[in-house]
Amino acid sequence: MNTNATTSSADDVVLQDIRGEVGIVTLNRPSQRNALNLALRTAMQHALEAMDADPRVLAVVLTGAGGNFCAGRDLKAARDGEPMYATRDDAQKSFNRSSIRKPVIAAIEGYALAGGLELALSCDLLIASREAKFGLPEAKRNLVAIGGGLIRLPRRMPYHVVMEMALLGDHVSADELYRFGVLNRLVDPGAAIENAVALGEQIAASGPSAVRATKQILRRNTEWTSEATAFDAQLAMAEPALNSPDSKEGIAAFIERRAPRWTDR
Structure with missing residues (x-):
């Protein structure tokens, strides 16, 4: 756009x-x-x-x-x-x-x-x-x-x-x-x-839902007292992006050597 x-x-x-x-x-x-x-x-x-x-x-x-x-x-x-x-x-x-x-x-x-x-x-x-x-x-x-x-x-x-x-x-x-x-x-x-x-x-240019999840994890990381807690917490934050249709779109765009078309905005 x-x-x-x-x-x-x-x-x-x-x-x-x-x-x-x-x-x-x-x-x-x-x-x-x-x-x-x-x-x-x-x-x-x-x-x-x-x-x-x-x-x-x-x-x-x-x-x-x-x-x-x-x-x-x-x-x-x-x-x-x-x-x-x-x-x-x-x-x-x-x-x-x-x-x-x-x-x-x-x-x-x-x-x-x-x-x-x-x-x-x-x-x-x-x-x-x-x-x-x-x-x-x-x-x-x-x-x-x-x-x-x-x-x-x-x-x-x-x-x-x-x-x-x-x-x-x-x-x-x-x-x-x-x-x-x-x-x-x-x-x-x-x-x-x-x-x-x-x-x-x-x-x-990056996947919008992945960008949002990445920001949330980075900003919240100081709240977690152990690596085990951090891994569980970050997974919950990442799941909406990983389950988004844009994950398949990102992989398809890479394989097809084209720009991705993001929909999960």
Whole structure:
């Protein structure tokens, strides 16, 4: 599918677009460096859920408008008493905590700070400009990074490096995060979105139900305390894909040396 589809207007706090089989969700508060207020969080959640439910979309790119990914929580809104989420249930079901079924690729330009870095870490793959800046500056304001940064970064970087990063709150370069394996790819400034879409198109060539199962297993693997438990758990997650007609289609396409025609979207 090569048609483009735009489903939002420039005035929306979140923009949605579909390029081929890749959905694009864009945070759209550029004058505030896409800082997260309640309206933006809510609209982003709805957009990601819509992409997850859309059979035309096989991978999703999350990015920010105006040359920045996201500068974190809108502190002016926080000062005025606005909550991060409307309800506790919304917080429990948020993308930061539960993700979506399809792979999400962060396309990062400019700043990804505080909640913005945590949002990026919630994605499955990260592509960043070489000039992008990252950080967890919450402690400088007597805040705590409770959006996943203090949980996910120590699993991806050395403990002492993360401790310094979180306690000092200084900016960290894209080169440093790439060196530790936090970023998948570094690209030229302004090229993150194109590279993320291209990566999404590569993912879309694989079997959709197998991709969903693979993501679920990888994201859940830290929950399992033994290999025996892990093998049983992963089988339950893999069975819908293995029993899908697309499994036979994938084998037939390989034998017949043709592109597969996926139906289990």
